[in-house]
Every structure is written in C-alpha cells, then in structure tokens.
Amino acid sequence: KAGVTQTPRYLIKTRGQQVTLSCSPISGHRSVSWYQQTPGQGLQFLFEYFSETQRNKGNFPGRFSGRQFSNSRSEMNVSTLELGDSALYLCASTPGLQLYEQFFGPGTRLTVL
C-alpha cells in the first residue's frame, strides 16, 4: 500500500497570506488528523476528520481550518498567516473506527516570512 502523501513538501509564504495543504491518506483509511510541529511546542494536535466530519479539534485559533472529501483526502487551510505559523505540518491517517496506530506523512514545511 502507498503511504500517506502530503503536498507540497515545502512552502514559503509571507505574513497575511493564506495557505492550503493537502493530505492523501492510506487507501481505506477514513480518519485523517493534522498536527503542527515546532521545536518549542512539539507535536500539537490541530483537528481530526472522519468520513468528512470533524470529530475533534485542538486549541488553535479559527484561522486554522480543514475539511475532508468523500475519498478521504483532506486539506488544511491557514488564513492570515503569522510568523509563528512557521512549522512542520503533519497529517496522519488511521482506519478510523478507533485511533490506534497512526501513519504519518512526510509533512509540509511551511515558512512564513
């Protein structure tokens, strides 16, 4: 099976812009979770989608949003970018019924200038 893929791998934006990141889960996996990883804060949970519905949400401002499509692919959007949004954004998929082992993608490295 192909692993979790994320596009793009690298992205440079300026403050105030918005960005959309994409994640394709492992075939058959219905749950996709998004994380932000920074050196200071570690891996922080953003949100989780299952069958096109947001099942849970972390403690991030409303500028961070996401969605999931019928084929389980997911997108994450960050509006009005701030310097502090520079991070590695990771998505992970699981079959979905219960959250056990998560399969992570390689991440998207976002740099905000």
Add this chain to the structure above:
Amino acid sequence: SQKIEQNSEALNIQEGKTATLTCNYTNYSPAYLQWYRQDPGRGPVFLLLIRENEKEKRKERLKVTFDTTLKQSLFHITASQPADSATYLCATHNFNKFYFGSGTKLNVKP
C-alpha cells in the same frame, strides 16, 4: 486534558548499551500508550503500543513497560546501534484526540 512529559535533554549512549527513555503522564490513566520514532525532517513512525493491562511489550530489540502506579512508561532499546539515533515520541489519546510528548533525542555513538 492529558499531559505527556518526556525528558527534553538528549540521551547520549555508547553503541551496544541499552538506552532507556521515560514518558510520564498526568491526570487520568490512559487506555494505552504508544511510542514513535522520528527522524529529522520526517513524520513519526509507529513502533509499539502497550495497553494499561499489559506490564511489558517486546518487539525485537525494543521493550516497553507501563506502570500505572507511577504513571510512567519506559522505552528500552537493547544493543543500541548508531542507526537507532533519532527522536522518540510517546503518545496517548482521549476522545479521538492524540497527545504527544515533546520527544527525547537519542544519540548512539559508535
């Protein structure tokens, strides 16, 4: 909410020795704990899962223990190799939300 704590200081050990990493959790006892390995610039990779009713779990050179009294999990790598050098993350979940520790960087020197 759950909080997962790992030693933020890097662990430096000699090749062939056993590396022991610690994960402590606060609040409620999780149903299970997971351990992941992460290499620089890459996503974490799942290694082991241990349930609260399991004292110990093994996989090749890896061993994980779970002590609900101490609210702690220990992760051991025996006969460590330079290729084991990476950051190791501990994680648990509650109500469809995962909580990760900040990870401990392991350096195995030849």
